[in-house]
Amino acid sequence: MKKAIIDFKDFSFKYRSQVEPTLVNINLTIYEGERVLIVGPSGSGKSTLAHCINGLVPFSYKGDIEGSLTILDQETKGLDLFSLSKMVGTVLQDPDGQFIGLSVGEDIAFVLENDGVPQEQMNKQVVDVSRLVEMDDHIDTSIHELSGGQKQRVSLGGVLVDKVAILLFDEPLANLDPATGKHAITLIDQVQKETNTTVVIIEHRLEDVLHESVDRIIVMDEGKIVNDTTPDALLVSNVLESSNIREPLYIKALKYANVPLTEEMRPAHITTLDIDACKANLQEWFEHADSAVSRGKTTPVIAVQNLHFGYHRERQILHDISFSIDQGEMVSIVGKNGAGKSTLSRLICGFEKAQSGKILFRGEDITNDTIRQRAERIGMVMQNPNHMISKHIIYDEVALGLVMRGVPKEEIKSRVEKTLKVCGLYPFRNWPISALSFGQKKRVTIASILVLNSEILILDEPTAGQDFRHYTEMMEFLVELNRQGVTILMITHDMHLMLEYTPRAIVIADGRILADDSAVNILSNEEVIAQANLKQTSLLDLAVRADIADPKEFVSRFIAFDKGVRKKWQ
Amino acid sequence: MAVEMLSYIDRKSPVHALSGATKLIAFLMWSSAAMLSYDTRVLLVLFVLSIYIFKISQVKIREIGFVLAFILAFLLLNNVAIYIFSPQEGVKIYGTSHVLIEIVSRYNLTLEQLFYQFNITLKYFVVIPAALLFIVTTHPSEFAASLNKIGVNYKIAYSVSLAFRYIPDIQREFRIIAQSQQARGIDLSRNEKVWKRVKNVSTIVFPLILSSLERIEVVSNAMELRGFGKNKKRSWYSEKPFKQRDYITIIIAVLLLVLSLLITFHDGSRFYNPFI
Structure with missing residues (x-):
């Protein structure tokens, strides 16, 4: 029997500021050396679960705990944030925000500094760790000069220097370009093999994480664990779809082609997939699917x-x-x-x-x-909605640009209301913006740009x-705007x-x-x-492996077909 | 890009080679000497020395030009204000009155007043190069370590250096927000009335505060998760160990302070009086 390293028993947690518990009756055991992926839509409690493991809950974010959580056989309630940080190393989501040191070496050394390690020994340890994350040529480089992937390496190094038993990654792929994300996953895999730590990854980009193998995937939804199984078993089930998590595209294609998926076909990775069992169905689907219609000039x-x-x-x-x-x-x-x-x-x-x-x-x-003249034709929506919002009430925020341009009151009212309707925000027009979710805030910023009649x-x-559901909502909203001529x-x-x-x-x-x-x-x-x-795209790999005559055409047919399916369920 | 004021300037020079703590101690001694003494001879010697130290630091005047111009403008303002509020200060101090030009009632121009204000200006010129040098030749990572070394609690030292470090980030963020607000028609240029402009700037400040709060939450979580604040003491990765030259520098600084105070106060007055 493997040794349990993280053990949740009937664990519930409620933030002090909230009425409903965020985590409900969690029972989860993670064993030594395991690689576990936790997925779930936003608000499913997966980040809170991560915070429970690293101690931010309950030591920084206060609240009520029921049940027990033991890490390395110690009940976490009785510990403190610092003793937990000796066991659990956390790599946070935002690669820029978590840097504390100015150079690679200084950032990696941060934990050692706090432990009061003498300088000489510190230098030695920093060199060792930077070799492990392949940053030993950049020890004196300033953090600002690094690429996204290198930053990820440094933050990993800063955690590994402490010889922790558990590595926790909180959405490590956010903000990384696709190739860098792929390297990041490979790096995590490599480090895990070399150090035999337990790895817990929280991420909603499932397909990207599955680039390397994980042992188990835990699906969370509404504060509960709804599934806890191997990747192969998860992918053949319907759990992902019902919990609003994006399935890998090749899996979706297999499902469209009515391939009878089973665990034995090893679908977790495109290269392990038993392609012979799928070929006939895929080829048949390809023949019958319509090709995409291209739009006129x-x-x-x-x-x-x-x-x-x-x-x-x-x-x-x-x-x-x-x-x-x-x-x-x-x-x-x-x-x-x-x-x-x-x-x-x-x-x-x-x-x-x-x-x-x-x-x-x-x-x-x-x-x-x-800038102002162009804004009437071309609108720019920033990545972070908080960079754009300066009023308290939605209506005022959307009206701001028009008020500033001295548009008559009556016209402002009709234009703002029309825009709010287009953006699906009309019922909330008198709400404070702070009560909105991230995706809704983003809509407000889009509305505040659209109201200026920008054509682009x-x-x-x-x-x-944003998770898959919010992603789909946002994109369908943009498609609708596009249909109206934007x-x-x-x-x-x-x-x-x-x-x-x-x-x-x-x-x-x-x-x-x-x-x-x-x-x-x-x-x-x-x-x-x-x-x-x-x-x-994994679709192309799939088409090539299935000996489809024109793999590119396969991809475009899939996209066209998928669009049709989505339109139906809306 | 945003003007980077008062950021570290990397050179190979004897001044850069000193430990940050040494520079801080020497700077504190240096400025106490300049603050306490009104003795022109002492100030002149210190002034010549500070020019010399600036020279060997290999920092170019134009690299700190903006800040220097700012301080000089302030100095000018200060001088004007002194004259307006206290045109007879020099006469009171030196006890004689050599009138050069009569203007109106007590506003005449005396040699004593000119000499007094010359001394004040000289004080500035003694302190400014030293202060600027300390800031631009001490690596920001070493900054906190040197504050800690002279006895400042490391949590406070770290907060100070973090605050300094985020200035460029906040400048960048300010620009991004300002541009997006300008696109919506919020005018920050001179075309707008002053009061309206002030009001318009507030539409930038609100998002800026929000995003700074977000940033603070992320950093403080990151720091706590990596054990910041666990022990009473911590070590510093980028602290420069004390070498012979550091001891020598501190000894020289102490000697300079003692010597300048001795010369200044040996006749019981802080002022050197050439008029008697």
Whole structure:
């Protein structure tokens, strides 16, 4: 019998500020050396569960506990945050926010400093750990100069230096580009094997975590554990769908093709999947599925010509960017962290001035228009809604831009109410914004931009940090806006979003346009994928393995079919 | 990009090589000497020395130009204010009155007043290079360690250095928020009336406070989870160990302080009087 390392027994927890308990009657045992993934929609209690393990609950976030939780045979209620932090190392979600040291070495050493380890020994330990996370060439590098993946390595190093028994990752993939996310999972796997720690990962990007194998997946919903089983068993069941968690795309394709999935077919990973059992069904489905209808050409609404930009002459951030977007298109802008995607959107909105090049709106040169003039045509929605909200009541927030423009009161009222209806916020118009969820806040910021009658919306990571249900709601809302004539550009790391919602994608790598093509073509072009840190879709792997004559066509047919299915259940 | 004021400037120089604590102690001694003494001879010597130290630090004037200009403007304002509120201060101190120009009633220009204000300006010039040098030649990671070394509680020392460190981040965030608000038509430029502008800035401050609170929560959780505040004492990764040059520097600083105080007070007055 393996040794139990984390043991919840009839455990419930209620935050002091809340009426209902967030965790209800949890019974869960995690054994030494296990790799466990915890998934669940937002509000399911998975983050609270993580906080119970690392001690933030109840020591920082107070509340009432019932039942027992033992970690390494010690009842956690009787311990304190510091003794727990010796057993559980936590890597938090936000890779920037959790850095405390300024250089790689200093950040890794933070735990040792707090333990009062003498400097000489500290230096030695930092070198050892940085070798383990492959950062030994960067010990003196400043944190700000690191890439997203390197940051992840450093935060892992900062936790490993303490020789903890349990590693806890709280949404480690959020904010990482797809390829970096893949490396992060590989790194976690590698470190786990070398140190034989117990690993608990909280994440809702299931398909990305399953890139390496995990032993068990625990599904949470509404504060309860609804499923606790192996990946293979979970994927053949219907639990994911009913708990609003996104299934891996290849699994969905198998289900559409009516493949009778069983655990023995090892569906947890595309390479272990018993393909022979699926081939016939997949090929048959492919023959019968309709191919996607491509949309006709319309007039260009915005065009960028030979844009150059850099803060310093020598170091250019964008080189010679040219593209044109048609009225009513929905386009993704993708590429690795720091490639220049956000800068491009800031140039289009006039937040920055280009060194050379032109921006045309319906053929009219708007390169020298002010931020305010451009805002009436092009709206920008920031990733963090809290960066945009400055009023207390929803109605006032949405009305702000019009009030500032001196629009007559009557007109403001009718325009705001119309926009609120479009955004599904009309019933809440007199609510305080603080009472809204993250996704709803985001809607408020979209409404406050739309009310200015912008014809183009640029959204920075519209679905970051949202679970599958909220993701679908947000995207369907954007599709509806798009149908009403708003042209939409999205900056995103989410390959699913790109594939499912935007027929066209522009790939930016190192400040240049690397590709401007259909999403399907881009996600099957290995060269582009490698250069821009993207990730090939598992659908393509599936099609190739199933000997389908035209794998790309398989992917587009799947997307078209999937859209049809979703429309039906709405 | 945002102007990075008062950030660390990396050079190889004897000043950079000193431990942060040494620089802090020396700076405190140096500024006490400059604060306490009005003796022009002492101040002049200190002034020449501070120019020399600035020179060997290899920090260029233009690198701190913005802050320097700011302080000088302040100094000018200070001088004007002294004259307006107390035009006869010099006469009172030095006991004689050599009038150069008569203006109106008590507002005349005396040699004594000029000399007094020259001394005050000199004090500034003694302290400014030292203060700026301490800030720009001490690595921010070492900053907290040096405060802690001279006896400041490490939690307070760390908070101070964290606050300094987040200034550039907050500047960046301010810009992002300001731009998104401008896009919605909130005018922060000179086209708007002053009162309206102040009101408009408040629409930026509200989101800025919210996002800063979020940031504080994340950092404090991250710090606690890694054992910050567990023990009464902690060690410092980037602390520079004391070397011979550190001891020598501190001894020189102490000697300078004692010597300048001796010279200043040997005749019972803080002022050097060239008028008798």
